[in-house]
Amino acid sequence: MFKKIVTLVLLLSSMFMSLVHAAEKITVGLIATTSIEDTRKRWQPLLDDLAKSTGTEVTAAISSNYSDIVAGLKENKIQIAWLSSKVALDAVEDGKATVFAQMVKSDGSRGYNSVIIASSKSALTSFDQVSAKPGVYIFADGDKKSTSGYLVPAYYLFSKNKIDPAKLFKKVIIGNHQANFSSILRGEADVATFNSEEMDRLKKEAPDQLSKVRVIWTSPLIPNDPILYRKDMSPALKTRVEDFFVNYGKQKQAQAVLKDILNLSGFQRSTDAQLKPIADLTLFSLLRDNLNNPSLTDAQKQKKFDEVSARFGKLSFVLEASRIK
Known part of the structure; x- marks a missing residue:
């Protein structure tokens, strides 16, 4: 009798997990550096493999407009995204997403x-x-x-x-x-x-x-582009997604897929800390624009300088903290 109960519990548990996985859906946001059709064609095999590996339904949201992908992340219409480092910085600062992987080129370069x-x-x-x-x-x-x-x-x-x-x-x-x-x-x-x-x-x-x-x-x-996911994804799904990306490319078929995307060999684990050099560049750019803005008085420029410096001071702390984690 006890064995039957244990078997029933395990069966129900398996059914429950299957229902959870089936309920979870992932939309991956991709930047179209060429055409939307070409980007979809190159990434679709990876997305299909992601769906099989994680047991979830995976779709793509592709745009040549960076703002579309960031907005999708903020509104939870997109859960995973490939973004340029500059746009990823905006997404991380918003607090909704975090970097979990970085692209690695076929020659091993980062x-x-x-x-x-x-x-x-x-x-x-x-x-x-x-x-x-x-x-x-x-x-x-x-x-x-x-x-x-x-x-x-x-x-x-x-x-x-x-x-x-x-x-x-x-x-x-x-x-x-x-x-x-x-x-x-x-x-x-x-x-x-x-x-x-x-x-x-x-x-x-x-x-x-x-x-x-x-x-x-x-x-x-x-630094090579990051891959991000929303912070509020379930821990179990995050683990499955991370494991998929860092192990993708070990099989011959996957190697061909990666090479066709952006001449990649795979992905390595990463954190928001990889965006620190980009944050420094962005800070410099904003301070330069402020300094050279003829429509602002000296007092306004000073106020803007203080605001931007304080903002990036907080952001820099967040990025460095992720390195420690």
Whole structure:
């Protein structure tokens, strides 16, 4: 009799856990650096494997607009997201999400570079040639929420060299990496932001297209993009999700999937601490914009300086605390 009761309890427990897993659903937010259709095609095999591994229904929310993915995380319409470091910082500061993994490239590297490209047919071979001729060239800049498309060149190329893009270029247009690359090929821009990840992809998939541009500036290394999940996901689901990502890539089929996504070899465990360098860049950028804002009085600038410094002081503490954990 006792054995029958134990068997019944185990059966009911198994049924209950199956119902819990079935009730849980995951929407993964993805940034479309190319087209939405292309991004979905590349990620779908991984999403299918995630569903099988975690026993949950998995769908994708894909957008070229970073704000869409962040809003989805805040509103719990998205539970897991791949974001640029700059946007991930916003999500972490909001308090709803946290970093749990970081992309690892196929060569084992934990970072990539922002680059400035020009047409290979142009005479431009360095950015010094551009800065020597104010008002001559058209610049295709990235979305302000993009790490490699905007934040990194804004700091390392423009701020550190005391260059104001609005004064240097004849015209500035805004787009994602694909749009910027196309603007160079079509002759709609003279120089544009891009990154080494997209260059690696084109080298493999469209070398003829890549040969039509040249790199005229390269940034220091940027930490690879993070993967985040909402903090209020159930602990059991968090564990299953983390285990899936850090172990994905150990089988041949998974290796091919990762390589096709962004030339990846896998993911490593990570925390919000990986965003600290990006937080420092963002702080500098905000303080620079405040200092150079002609519409503010000295008193207003000081007030803004104090507010931004206090905000990033708190954020820096949160990021460092995650390292200790």
